[in-house]
Amino acid sequence: MDGDVVKVPAPGVAKVIDRLLASTIGQKAVMAATGFALVGFVFVHMAGHLQMFQGPEAYNKYAHMLQSMGGIKWGLRGALLFGVFAHMWAGARLMLRNMGARPENYAVNKWLAATPAAKTMRATGPIVLFFIVYHLLHFTLLKVSSQGFDEMMYNLNGVDVPDVYQRMVISYQNPVITTVYVLAVTLLGTHLAHGIQSMFQTLGLNNATYRPAIQIASKALALVAVLGFVAVPLAILAGVIK
Amino acid sequence: MSIQLDSKIPSGPLAQKWEKHKFECKLVNPANKRKYTVLVVGTGLAGASAAASLAELGYNVHAFAFQDSARRAHSIAAQGGINAAKNYQNDGDSVYRLFYDTIKGGDYRAREGNVHRLAEVSVNIIDQCVAQGVPFAREYGGTLANRSFGGAQVSRTFYARGQTGQQLLLGAYSAMSRQVGLGTVKFHGRSEMLDVVLVNGHARGIVTRDLVSGKIETWAGDAVCLATGGYGNVFFLSTNAQGCNVTATWRAHKRGALFGNPCYTQIHPTCIPRSGDHQSKLTLMSESLRNDGRVWVPKRAEDVAKKASDIAEEDRDYYLERIYPSFGNLVPRDIASRAAKRMCDEGRGVGPGGLGVYLDFGAAVKRLGKATVAERYGNLFDMYQRITDENPYEVPMRIYPAVHYAMGGLWVDYNLMSNVPGLHVLGEANFSDHGANRLGASALMQGLADGYFVIPYTIGQYLATSGQKKVTGDEPEFKQAAAETKARIDKLLSIGGKRSPTSFHKELGLLMWENCGMARNREGLLHNLERIPQIREEFWNNLNVLGDGDSYNIALEKAGRVADFLEFAELMCRDALHREESCGGHFREEYQSEAGEAERDDENFTYVAAWNYTGDLAAPELIKEPLIFEEVHPTTRSYK
Amino acid sequence: MSGHGHSSSGGGLNLTLKVWRQKDAASPGGLASYQVSGISTDMSFLEMLDILNEQLLEKGEEPIAFDHDCREGICGMCSLVINGNPHGPDSATTTCQLHMRRFKDGDIITIEPWRAKPFPVIRDLVVDRSAFDRIQARGGFVSVNTGGTPDANAIPIAKREADLSMDAAQCIGCGACVAACKNASAMLFVGAKVSQYLHLPQGQPERYRRVLAMMEQHDAEGFGGCTNFQECEAACPKEISVRVIAEMNRDFLRATLVGTEL
Numbered sequence A: 001m002d003g004d005v006v007k008v009p010a011p012g013v014a015k016v017i018d019r020l021l022a023s024t025i026g027q028k029a030v031m032a033a034t035g036f037a038l039v040g041f042v043f044v045h046m047a048g049h050l051q052m053f054q055g056p057e058a059y060n061k062y063a064h065m066l067q068s069m070g071g072i073k074w075g076l077r078g079a080l081l082f083g084v085f086a087h088m089w090a091g092a093r094l095m096l097r098n099m100g101a102r103p104e105n106y107a108v109n110k111w112l113a114a115t116p117a118a119k120t121m122r123a124t125g126p127i128v129l130f131f132i133v134y135h136l137l138h139f140t141l142l143k144v145s146s147q148g149f150d151e152m153m154y155n156l157n158g159v160d161v162p163d164v165y166q167r168m169v170i171s172y173q174n175p176v177i178t179t180v181y182v183l184a185v186t187l188l189g190t191h192l193a194h195g196i197q198s199m200f201q202t203l204g205l206n207n208a209t210y211r212p213a214i215q216i217a218s219k220a221l222a223l224v225a226v227l228g229f230v231a232v233p234l235a236i237l238a239g240v241i242k
Numbered sequence B: 001m002s003i004q005l006d007s008k009i010p011s012g013p014l015a016q017k018w019e020k021h022k023f024e025c026k027l028v029n030p031a032n033k034r035k036y037t038v039l040v041v042g043t044g045l046a047g048a049s050a051a052a053s054l055a056e057l058g059y060n061v062h063a064f065a066f067q068d069s070a071r072r073a074h075s076i077a078a079q080g081g082i083n084a085a086k087n088y089q090n091d092g093d094s095v096y097r098l099f100y101d102t103i104k105g106g107d108y109r110a111r112e113g114n115v116h117r118l119a120e121v122s123v124n125i126i127d128q129c130v131a132q133g134v135p136f137a138r139e140y141g142g143t144l145a146n147r148s149f150g151g152a153q154v155s156r157t158f159y160a161r162g163q164t165g166q167q168l169l170l171g172a173y174s175a176m177s178r179q180v181g182l183g184t185v186k187f188h189g190r191s192e193m194l195d196v197v198l199v200n201g202h203a204r205g206i207v208t209r210d211l212v213s214g215k216i217e218t219w220a221g222d223a224v225c226l227a228t229g230g231y232g233n234v235f236f237l238s239t240n241a242q243g244c245n246v247t248a249t250w251r252a253h254k255r256g257a258l259f260g261n262p263c264y265t266q267i268h269p270t271c272i273p274r275s276g277d278h279q280s281k282l283t284l285m286s287e288s289l290r291n292d293g294r295v296w297v298p299k300r301a302e303d304v305a306k307k308a309s310d311i312a313e314e315d316r317d318y319y320l321e322r323i324y325p326s327f328g329n330l331v332p333r334d335i336a337s338r339a340a341k342r343m344c345d346e347g348r349g350v351g352p353g354g355l356g357v358y359l360d361f362g363a364a365v366k367r368l369g370k371a372t373v374a375e376r377y378g379n380l381f382d383m384y385q386r387i388t389d390e391n392p393y394e395v396p397m398r399i400y401p402a403v404h405y406a407m408g409g410l411w412v413d414y415n416l417m418s419n420v421p422g423l424h425v426l427g428e429a430n431f432s433d434h435g436a437n438r439l440g441a442s443a444l445m446q447g448l449a450d451g452y453f454v455i456p457y458t459i460g461q462y463l464a465t466s467g468q469k470k471v472t473g474d475e476p477e478f479k480q481a482a483a484e485t486k487a488r489i490d491k492l493l494s495i496g497g498k499r500s501p502t503s504f505h506k507e508l509g510l511l512m513w514e515n516c517g518m519a520r521n522r523e524g525l526l527h528n529l530e531r532i533p534q535i536r537e538e539f540w541n542n543l544n545v546l547g548d549g550d551s552y553n554i555a556l557e558k559a560g561r562v563a564d565f566l567e568f569a570e571l572m573c574r575d576a577l578h579r580e581e582s583c584g585g586h587f588r589e590e591y592q593s594e595a596g597e598a599e600r601d602d603e604n605f606t607y608v609a610a611w612n613y614t615g616d617l618a619a620p621e622l623i624k625e626p627l628i629f630e631e632v633h634p635t636t637r638s639y640k
Numbered sequence C: 001m002s003g004h005g006h007s008s009s010g011g012g013l014n015l016t017l018k019v020w021r022q023k024d025a026a027s028p029g030g031l032a033s034y035q036v037s038g039i040s041t042d043m044s045f046l047e048m049l050d051i052l053n054e055q056l057l058e059k060g061e062e063p064i065a066f067d068h069d070c071r072e073g074i075c076g077m078c079s080l081v082i083n084g085n086p087h088g089p090d091s092a093t094t095t096c097q098l099h100m101r102r103f104k105d106g107d108i109i110t111i112e113p114w115r116a117k118p119f120p121v122i123r124d125l126v127v128d129r130s131a132f133d134r135i136q137a138r139g140g141f142v143s144v145n146t147g148g149t150p151d152a153n154a155i156p157i158a159k160r161e162a163d164l165s166m167d168a169a170q171c172i173g174c175g176a177c178v179a180a181c182k183n184a185s186a187m188l189f190v191g192a193k194v195s196q197y198l199h200l201p202q203g204q205p206e207r208y209r210r211v212l213a214m215m216e217q218h219d220a221e222g223f224g225g226c227t228n229f230q231e232c233e234a235a236c237p238k239e240i241s242v243r244v245i246a247e248m249n250r251d252f253l254r255a256t257l258v259g260t261e262l
C-alpha cells in the first residue's frame, strides 16, 4: 500500500532526463552544470589571452595552436554552444515559471537579503549573451571591423598565421570598443559573483561550515575574472601593449 | 430516569487491568475495518494521533479542525516536555512511580485505573515518537536526554528544546499526513464542528460549518471521536490559543454527554503578567524556569514600587523557599500559583496593578555564568524581552499565574467513551486522567496515549458490539441537526445589536477570573450565577455581527464560540459552588487551613461530578461517579 | 477616531494603516486606509488590529480577516506582510510576536497577505496554505505504524545530528519563506522537512523517495524554483538556514542521477 504514496518511477535514462528537465531543482542543476563549464571556459580563455602581455609572437602562436586543433576545436565549440543554449533554456524556463508564481505583486516590495548580483542575474545573463554574439562577430567571424582583419597575417617561424595580436591591438585602441568590453566583462563578473556560489548551493555542495568561504571565494573569483579580462584592453588603450 | 455511570474499569490487579482489558476488547475483522467510518474532530496531539492510528488499522477516517492544517492545533504551543516512565536516568523512576505521582499530583481526584494505564503506555509513546523522527534532545553519547520538570523528583521528562509540543504534534501530523496521502484519512481544515448527531441514541455523525464558504454540512459515520482540546478561554485571557473553545464538547453535552468536573482548571504560575486592557492572551513561560530562577516579593508592601535592584537581599521574601523548604521554587503549579496570589493580595505584588512576583535569575547568573543561563533559557528570555521590553539577565522577570489547562471535560469511561454510545472523547477534551490538578509534562503524554495507544483498541470494542445499522446522513436526525445549526447561525446574524462578540467574551472572562479563577468562594460564585444569565440575555439581544453566513466571517465564528462559553461558564460555576472543598486547581477560600493551604474533604467529595444537561441551564443534574482507591491512600498533599 | 478606551495615558501612537481588503478569492481586492490612535507601545501588532476591528464593527464595517491562533510564535498561523516585510521588520519574529514599540507615531503601515499563486487569498489577509499540507502528505513522514517500534534508546543518534535535525524541524509552516522569495518558491519549507529526516537514522530508508515526491508536489502546486536569493532565510521567523535547500538539492540530484530510486 505504501507504494501509492510515492510514485516509484519507471527505471530508465529517459526518466532521469525527464526529471532533470522538468523539475525546478533539475533545471537549476542544468544551469549549474552548464554554468560550471562556462566558468571553466571563461578562466581558460582569460588565462590564454593574458599572453598578450608576452608579445605578438607568443600570442599568435597560442592563437594558432587553438585554431589548428581541428576536431577538438569544433568539439569544444559545440560543447560551449550547447552549454550556452542549455543554460539559457533552463534559465528562461525557470524565469517564466517564477514570474508566474506570483501573479499579484506586493504594493510595497522590499528586498531583505539578496545581493545586488543576485537581483540582477536575469539581466546580466542576457547582456553577457549579447556581448558574446558581438564578440564572436568581432574576433571569430570578423564582421565588426572594416579594418581588414582578414588580411592581417603574422609570420610565425615562416608560416603565415592570422595576426590575432594585431587585430586586438587595433580594436582596443578604440576607446568605444574597450568601454564596451570593460562594461560587458564587469557585468559578467557580477553574474559570476552570484553564479559561482549559487552553483555550490544548487549542486548541494554547500553547508554551514563552508558557506562563508564559498561566498567569499565566489566574489574573489569573479573579481579575478574581471581584472584578468579588462587588463588586456586597458593595457592596449593605455599603450602598454602596442 | 437518572443515568447510571459505569466507568468500566477492568477488575483485577491494577498493573494488569490494561493488559487484561486489551485482551477482552472485541476485535473488528481486518477486512471489515474499511467499512467503518470514524469521524475524528480535532487534530491536535490526541486527534491527529488517533486519526493516524485508526487509519493504519484500516478504518476509514474523516478528520476535522478549525485551523487550516492539523499542524497548527494548540498542542503545538507546549514548551516544556513529555513525561515517560523510561527510567533512562536510573534515578528510581518506574511506571508505578509515575502513576503514584500523577494520582497524588491530581489531589486524589482521578481514577486509579486510567492513570496507571497512562503511566504504562507512556514508555511506548517515546518509542513511537522517536521512530517517527521526532528530534528529541540527546546526550553526546547519542542517548535521549531528560530533565526534571514540574515538581517531579525524578528526571523523566523528554523534550525537544523549548518546543516539545510542536515536535510531538508535527510527528502526529506527519503520521496523519501519510494516511492522507494514502487516502485513508480525509482531512477537513477550516471546518468547525457545531453539533453531534445522534441516531437511535448513538453518536453517528456531526454537523460542521465550512469556515470559508459558510456551508453547513453533515457527516455520517460509525463512531465519533472528539479531541477538541480545552476550554481555558472561558476566562478570555489564558495561555490558550485564540481559537480554543468549548463549542464541540458543549454541543455534545447538550446532546446528552455528561460534563465531568468542569470547575477543575489549572492556573500556571509562570506567565508574563498582563500589560493593559488591550491584552488578548497571556504568554506562558516554561516552568523549567523555576529550576534555576528564585521567586520573591518585597518583604514590605512599601517597597513594591522600588526598582528590584534597590531592594536589599534581606528585604526580599523568597516565599516559596520559606514556606515549602523541601520543594522550594519547584512546588506544583497550583501551590505556586496560589502563593503568588496570596503575596499580591497582601499588597506585595510588583509591576502594573501589583499583579506580579519576581522570578530572579541574578543568583543563577552568578552561580552558572551568563552563558549557561543563556543556553538553558535563552529563547525564553528573548521571548520575555520581546513582550515586556525588559532584559531578564539584568532585571528580574515578573511573572503572574494564568489559566492554562482544563482538567475537566466530557465524562468518559475506561474506553474513552462518553455516556453517549459511540461518542469518544480524547485528550484535553475529556476529564479523565489528571484529577483536580495536572502535573507538568503530562498533558502531552495523555493526548498521545489516548490517540496512539488507547482508542485503537477500545473503539474496536464499540464498533464490534454496537449492533447499529449503517447511516447515510439522509436520516431525519441529520437534517434536523443541520437545520438547528443553521437557525442558530441565522439568529446570531440577525440580532443587529451594538456590542461585539469580543466585548462579551471579555466581560465574561473577567467575571470568571474574579470569582471562579484561582480562588473561589460561595459569594462570588453566586454572584456569577446571577450575572452570567444576564450577560447571556444581553448577548442574544445586543450582539453585533456583520456580514453573512455564506462567507468567511470571523465575527460570526467568534460569536458562536462566545455563545457557548456563556452557557458553559454557568455550569463551571455551579460545579465550583457544589464542590465544598479545596482540591488541586479548585481552591475554595472557605476550605483552607490556618496557613492558607487547601483542605480536601475526602469523605464527601471523593467522586467525579458529572453533569447532565436537563434542558434548563439553571438546573443541571449532578451524577456522581465515586472514586475508589484500591492502591494508594489519599493523604494530604504536602510539599513542605 | 477615538482610542475607544484602550489608549494608554501617554497618548500612544497614531497610525495610518493601509490594509488589503478582498471579499473572497473570486472578488478583486485593494488597499483600504484606516486610522488608529492611542495605540500603546506594549501592544502586539495583532492586538492593534483587534482594536481596529472592534472600531470597524462599531462603525458598521466588517472586520478585517487575518489568520492567527497561538499568538506566541509557534502555530504558524499569523501571516502578514508588513511594509513589504513578511512578519514585519524584526528578525526571528512572527507577526504575532511583533510589538508596537517597533513603530513610531505617525507611521504609515501597509499590510498585505502572503502572495503566491499556490496561496490564493481566502479573504482580506487570509490565504489558503493547504499546498503545504499536500506537499507534506507526499512524503513528509517516516512510514512507521503505531506500535511495534524499538526502544527509543536502541538507536543512538549523535547530538550534532539530532541538533541539525531539530534546527530544521523548528519550521512552523508559516509560509513566510514563500512570501519573501521573489520566485515564490517554497524550497526553504520543503528543505526544512527533508533536512529534519535526512539527519536521522529513522529518515534513511525513505530518504530519496521523500525528496523526489515532495519536490514533485512542490512543483505541481505552482511554487517557483529557487535561484538562491536567500530572502527566505532572512524572513524565516525560525531562522531556518538555506543549508537545508543545499541538502535537499543534493539528495534530489543524487536520487535523480545515481538512480537511487530508479
Ligand SMILES: Cc1cc2nc3c(=O)[nH]c(=O)nc-3n(C[C@H](O)[C@H](O)[C@H](O)COP(=O)(O)OP(=O)(O)OC[C@H]3O[C@@H](n4cnc5c(N)ncnc54)[C@H](O)[C@@H]3O)c2cc1C
Pocket (backbone or CB within 6 Å): B041, B042, B043, B044, B045, B046, B047, B064, B065, B066, B067, B070, B073, B074, B075, B076, B077, B078, B079, B080, B081, B082, B164, B165, B191, B192, B193, B194, B227, B228, B229, B230, B239, B240, B241, B244, B245, B247, B248, B284, B404, B405, B426, B427, B428, B429, B440, B441, B442, B443, B444, B445, B447
Ligand atoms: C502554552 C502551553 C504550554 C503547554 N505546555 C505543556 C507541556 O510542556 N507539557 C504538557 O504535557 N502539556 C502542556 N500543555 C498542555 C497541552 O499542550 C495540551 O493540553 C494538549 O496539547 C491538548 O491536546 P489536544 O489534542 O487535546 O487538543 P488541542 O491540541 O488543543 O487540539 C484541539 C483540536 O481540536 C480542534 N477543534 C477544537 N474545537 C473544534 C471545533 N469546534 N470543531 C472542529 N475542530 C475543533 C482544533 O482545530 C484542534 O485541531 C501546554 C499548554 C499550553 C497552553
Ligand code: HEM
Pocket (backbone or CB within 6 Å): A028, A029, A031, A032, A033, A035, A036, A038, A039, A042, A084, A087, A088, A091, A095, A118, A121, A122, A124, A125, A126, A127, A128, A129, A191, A192, A194, A195, A196, A197, A198, A199, A200, A202, A203, C226, C227, C228, C229
Ligand atoms: C547566455 C546568457 C545567460 C543567461 C541568460 C544567464 C542567466 C542566468 C540566470 C537567470 C541564472 C540564475 C541565477 C541563479 O540561479 O542564481 C544564471 C546562473 C548562472 N550563470 Fe548564467 N546566464 C547566461 C550566461 C552565463 C555565462 C556566459 C556564464 C559563465 C561564464 C554563466 C554562469 C552562470 C553560473 C555559474 C550560474 C549559477 C548557476 C547556479 O546557480 O547553479 N551564465 N544564469
Ligand code: HEM
Pocket (backbone or CB within 6 Å): A042, A045, A049, A063, A066, A067, A077, A080, A132, A135, A136, A139, A140, A164, A168, A181, A185, A188, A229, A230, A232, A233
Ligand atoms: C576583454 C576580454 C576578451 C578578449 C581580449 C578576448 C579575446 C578573444 C579573441 C582574440 C578571440 C578569438 C580567438 C581566435 O579567433 O583565435 C576570442 C574568442 C572567443 N571569446 Fe573572447 N575575449 C575576451 C572576453 C571574452 C568573454 C568575457 C567571453 C565570454 C564569456 C569570451 C568568449 C569568447 C568565445 C566564445 C570565443 C570564440 C572561441 C572559439 O572561436 O571557439 N571572450 N576572444
Ligand code: SF4
Pocket (backbone or CB within 6 Å): C170, C171, C172, C173, C174, C175, C176, C177, C178, C188, C189, C192, C232, C235, C236, C237, C238, C239, C240
Ligand atoms: S521555513 Fe521558515 S518561513 Fe518557511 S514555513 Fe518554515 S518557518 Fe515559515
Ligand code: F3S
Pocket (backbone or CB within 6 Å): C180, C181, C182, C183, C184, C185, C186, C187, C188, C225, C226, C227, C228, C229, C230, C231, C232, C233, C242, C245
Ligand atoms: S528566497 Fe527564494 S530563490 Fe531560493 S534561496 Fe530562498 S527560495
Ligand code: FES
Pocket (backbone or CB within 6 Å): C067, C068, C069, C070, C071, C072, C073, C074, C075, C076, C077, C078, C094, C095, C096, C097
Ligand atoms: S499566531 Fe501562532 S505563530 Fe503567530
